[in-house]
Amino acid sequence: MKEQVRIWSPATIANLNVGFDALGCALKEPAEEMIVRRTNSAGVVHISKILGASLDMRADRNVASIAAKSLLNSLGNPCGLELEIYKTIQPGSGIGSSAASAAAAVVGVNELLEVGLSPIELIPFALDGEAFASGARHADNVAPAILGGVALCNPEGQIQSIPIPKEWHVTVLHPQIEMLTSESREALPAQVDFQLAVKQAAWFASFVAACYEGDGVRAALGLEDVMVGPHRSSLIPFFSEIREIALAHGARTGGISGSGPSTFWVSLNAADARSVRHGIEVFMQSQSMNFYLYSTQLSAEGAHLIP
Numbered sequence: 001m002k003e004q005v006r007i008w009s010p011a012t013i014a015n016l017n018v019g020f021d022a023l024g025c026a027l028k029e030p031a032e033e034m035i036v037r038r039t040n041s042a043g044v045v046h047i048s049k050i051l052g053a054s055l056d057m058r059a060d061r062n063v064a065s066i067a068a069k070s071l072l073n074s075l076g077n078p079c080g081l082e083l084e085i086y087k088t089i090q091p092g093s094g095i096g097s098s099a100a101s102a103a104a105a106v107v108g109v110n111e112l113l114e115v116g117l118s119p120i121e122l123i124p125f126a127l128d129g130e131a132f133a134s135g136a137r138h139a140d141n142v143a144p145a146i147l148g149g150v151a152l153c154n155p156e157g158q159i160q161s162i163p164i165p166k167e168w169h170v171t172v173l174h175p176q177i178e179m180l181t182s183e184s185r186e187a188l189p190a191q192v193d194f195q196l197a198v199k200q201a202a203w204f205a206s207f208v209a210a211c212y213e214g215d216g217v218r219a220a221l222g223l224e225d226v227m228v229g230p231h232r233s234s235l236i237p238f239f240s241e242i243r244e245i246a247l248a249h250g251a252r253t254g255g256i257s258g259s260g261p262s263t264f265w266v267s268l269n270a271a272d273a274r275s276v277r278h279g280i281e282v283f284m285q286s287q288s289m290n291f292y293l294y295s296t297q298l299s300a301e302g303a304h305l306i307p
């Protein structure tokens with residue numbers, strides 16, 4: 001019987017420009033860890049430590065404990081749980097901080113108690129936690145955080161993995177302002193123009209088809225955001241400047257990560273990605289705003305056990 005497990009869980013980019021609330025991918029970096037420990041207090045989930053972020057430690061107010069409790073309840077509360085949370089993905093960054101916590105928690109419980117649920121079966125429990133944080137049950141961060149790779153969520157809640165676009169190097173810029181998903185959603189119109197919706201659907205389909213064909217270039221070129229980005233980009237610090245710099249340094253495409261404020265920029269080789277990073281870094285250093293910058297790739301692996 002295992003007494004504790006340590007789980008790795010990745011950051012994620014939701015929407016990927018073309019699939020609002022329906023598409024997301026996992027990143028190799030940043031990623032974070034959580035320890036899930038067995039206790040004797042049946043049904044009680046307790047957070048003993050959170051490092052790296054200032055988050056509520058009350059079990060009914062924290063994404064990770066809510067997700068862990070949801071799964072524990074479904075198992076008939078055979079024991080209690082203690083969580084140690086090591087955050088490196090900052091809350092409010094737009095790269096799936098709460099989803100990483102929810103994913104780590106349910107994968108941790110599944111491993112610790114040897115429940116044997118598949119990654120897909122774990123998603124609804126993680127969504128119970130994610131829904132607390134974001135107020136909505138969209139799985140575009142949680143699904144890739146658990147499944148790895150690129151995940152597609154249809155409107156009925158069914159989820160499937162699609163092939164990872166090849167050769168992608170991703171530069172993620174996280175300007176240090178916290179943006180609430182709810183505020184970013186309020187920037188969106190209630191109705192969408194018919195022609196725009198048709199165009200967006202075609203770009204979404206083109207991206208998915210390119211992934212299945214293993215054509216990373218076409219997958220990148222298909223990431224045209226005609227529906228959401230135009231309403232949100234004014235909320236993102238320096239969005240147009242960063243876009244111009246990234247494209248001038250060799251990025252093929254990019255946009256807002258999830259609801260922002262992070263942005264992501266896709267290059268098709270490591271040299272271009274280094275150049276994109278450098279260009280963005282030089283620009284951001286001339287601004288009076290702190291930032292994190294990640295050079296990463298898509299992760300085929302979702303949240304999983306580590307030694």
Ligand code: HSE
Pocket residue numbers: 014015020021022134138140141181184185258259
């Ligand atoms: N699809 C969501 C949005 C992602 O863009 O609002 C944020 O959780």
